[in-house]
Structure formats: C-alpha cells, structure tokens
Amino acid sequence: MDRLTAARVFVTVAERGSLTQAAAQMEMSTAMVSRYLAALEAWLGARLLHRTTRKIGLTEVGSAALVSCRQLLDLAEDLQHQAAERGRVATGRLRITSSASFAEAQLAPALADFQRLHPQVSFALLVADRSVDLTAERIDLAVRITNSLEPTMVARPLALCRSVLCASPAYLRQHGTPGTPQALQSPAHRCLTHAIVGAAQFRFRRGSELIELPVTEQLSTNDTAVLRRAVIEGSGIGILPTYFVGDDLRQGRLVRLLPELEPETLGIHAILLSRQHQPLALRLLIDFLAARFGGPTAPWDR
Structure with missing residues (x-):
C-alpha cells in the first residue's frame, strides 16, 4: 500500500x-x-x-x-x-522584524555574516519593541523574545534570553551595594525599569520560586538601549538582557548585583506564519540563526 x-x-x-x-x-x-x-x-x-x-x-x-x-x-x-x-543558490529579499536591542547587538551582525555566505540574499529589517502583525507587514521572519507564543504561529527556539540586575560602579560608590532584594525598595536606591517587561516591579527566580518585587521607579522606558544608557550613566539600578550588556559586564562598565537571584528567563524564537512553501533563503537563514545562537549556552553568555 x-x-x-x-x-x-x-x-x-x-x-x-x-x-x-x-x-x-x-x-x-x-x-x-x-x-x-x-x-x-x-x-x-x-x-x-x-x-x-x-x-x-x-x-x-x-x-x-x-x-x-x-x-x-x-x-x-x-x-x-x-x-x-537542493543545489540552488539562495536568492531574494527577506523581511525580518526584531526588537531594536537584539537587532543591534546580535541580529545585525548575524545577518551580515549570513550575507557573506549567501550574497544574493538581501534583507529589510523592521525594528520595533512591539509584536508586529506579520501578515499586514508582509514579514517573513520575526525574532521575538517572549514566553507567550501565539498558538497560530510556527515557532523555532533559537536561544534563551537571560538578564542581570546591574548598576554602574559610580552609582554603587554613591549609593552603596544592595545586599538583599528588599534593599531595592529602600529610598536609598533608585530603580529603573522597562515599561513593557516589568513596569513598577522587578521579577526574579530563586529556584522554583517567582519573586515579584514592587519598586518605586525613577525612570521607566520602553527602549532597552535607553535603559542601558541610563544605568551606565549612574542613574540607578536596572535589569538588562545579557545579549545587550555582556561586554559592559566584562569591561566593568556595569556590575552584576544579587547574583543569587536570576531575573526571569525568556525564550528567543524564530516566528513564522507557516511551515509550507518557505523560500530557500528563509530556511537557510533560520538554520543559520539556530546554529549561531543555539546550544546549552548562548554565545553572549559564554
């Protein structure tokens, strides 16, 4: 049969x-x-x-x-x-969307390396810290950082997005280093938050326990790059993704705080409308990103 x-x-x-x-x-x-x-x-x-x-x-x-x-x-x-x-040359133009911070720190360099391998592929990259309508915007691939996936979308995991609670050395010299989560709620400290990820609160994991810590915001912004700049300039303490501040931590521009607490981990996903009839360039790009960002530890956390 x-x-x-x-x-x-x-x-x-x-x-x-x-x-x-x-x-x-x-x-x-x-x-x-x-x-x-x-x-x-x-x-x-x-x-x-x-x-x-x-x-x-x-x-x-x-x-x-x-x-x-x-x-x-x-x-x-x-x-x-x-x-x-098989055997065909990848060609065509792909429309991609991503958050601005991930696009700047990780996706743009990855796309440049992909184009060196496949020079006949071009990209239109739409950066937005919101969920773009893939159909309306004619998006071929969305790279989203979330733990809430839409059931109608096709998703492929790329990596984990880890974050750190951090501050600049200048801020810590002036305000001291918090020794407990509750110290963040003290008037002695200034907290800066991301308006979309965790407005007016910091979220941590301690083992299986989720800790939601309300804080008084000195600054709230919907842009991760603005939040990073404010923390580096000594405006306060913030939670930032390691894909964006890995170099800052290694070079001492930022200091990790309360390492026993881990801010909530999110998934980084390649999002598609359908598995069917994917262009060769799109399939190769998704495989390339999965290989570049995947593994037990994301490259920016190694």
Whole structure:
C-alpha cells in the first residue's frame, strides 16, 4: 500500500465528507478510494470512519489520525520542496522584524555574516519593541523574545534570553551595594525599569520560586538601549538582557548585583506564519540563526 497516498485519500474524504466527492477531486474511482481507506484502517488496526448512506463521520481514532495524517502530508511536501531546491543558490529579499536591542547587538551582525555566505540574499529589517502583525507587514521572519507564543504561529527556539540586575560602579560608590532584594525598595536606591517587561516591579527566580518585587521607579522606558544608557550613566539600578550588556559586564562598565537571584528567563524564537512553501533563503537563514545562537549556552553568555 502507498501509505502516503492512503493518508491523502483519508484526509480528502474527511474534508469533503464523501467518498464520491473525494474520488472526483483525486481523479480516481470510488472503489479505489474505498480500497485505500480499508488498507489504511488495516494498517492502523482501527476503524477511522463511520459510514452511512447519508454521511461519513470520523471515529475517535479517526479524529486523532486525521491530525497525524495532515502532519505527515505537510512533512512530505516540505521534504519534496527541499529536495527540489537542493543545489540552488539562495536568492531574494527577506523581511525580518526584531526588537531594536537584539537587532543591534546580535541580529545585525548575524545577518551580515549570513550575507557573506549567501550574497544574493538581501534583507529589510523592521525594528520595533512591539509584536508586529506579520501578515499586514508582509514579514517573513520575526525574532521575538517572549514566553507567550501565539498558538497560530510556527515557532523555532533559537536561544534563551537571560538578564542581570546591574548598576554602574559610580552609582554603587554613591549609593552603596544592595545586599538583599528588599534593599531595592529602600529610598536609598533608585530603580529603573522597562515599561513593557516589568513596569513598577522587578521579577526574579530563586529556584522554583517567582519573586515579584514592587519598586518605586525613577525612570521607566520602553527602549532597552535607553535603559542601558541610563544605568551606565549612574542613574540607578536596572535589569538588562545579557545579549545587550555582556561586554559592559566584562569591561566593568556595569556590575552584576544579587547574583543569587536570576531575573526571569525568556525564550528567543524564530516566528513564522507557516511551515509550507518557505523560500530557500528563509530556511537557510533560520538554520543559520539556530546554529549561531543555539546550544546549552548562548554565545553572549559564554
């Protein structure tokens, strides 16, 4: 039995609700459709359809099998598409969106390196600290930092986004170094926050415990670069992603505080509208980013 064809027959029958209509759509006889269905049921060892003279319905096993058969057909189509493009040169223009800070610190250098490997690929990079409508903006790839993924989107993990509570050496000389989380709530300290990530509070993990610490904001901004600059200039204490301030920590422009507490970790994901019919350039880029940023530890945390 050609199981791929049998799966396609089963999906078509389930969608059309009729063996006759499915046979017409697939340009085969009704008897052939019945034979494929019977062979698939024999292979799976279960009845997939309730057949009456008036209509066809899915059994409980059939409902589960329908999902798996659709996934199988999608995978087969994707493999066929990849095989057809093997050996071709990646070309075209890709529209990408990312937060401004990640684009500046990590994505822009990665895209430049990718173009050295694939010089016929060009990019339009839209930076925004908000969720861009991928359909309306005709976006091919969104790089998003979040733990809340939309169920309709296709996501591939790229890396983990870790953050640090930090301040400048000048700030610590003037205000002292906080020894406990509660010290951050003291009038002696100035707290700076990201308006989108954690307005008016700092969020930490201590083991499995989530600590939400309300703070009095001296500055709140929706731009990570502005927050970094304010912390470096000694305006206060803030939480910043390590992909953006790794060099600042290594070179002493910033000092990590309360290392026993870890600010909440977020996922960095490649977001797509669909797995189907991806251009060669897009597939190669996603693989490139996953290899560059992935692994047990992100490159900026090594």
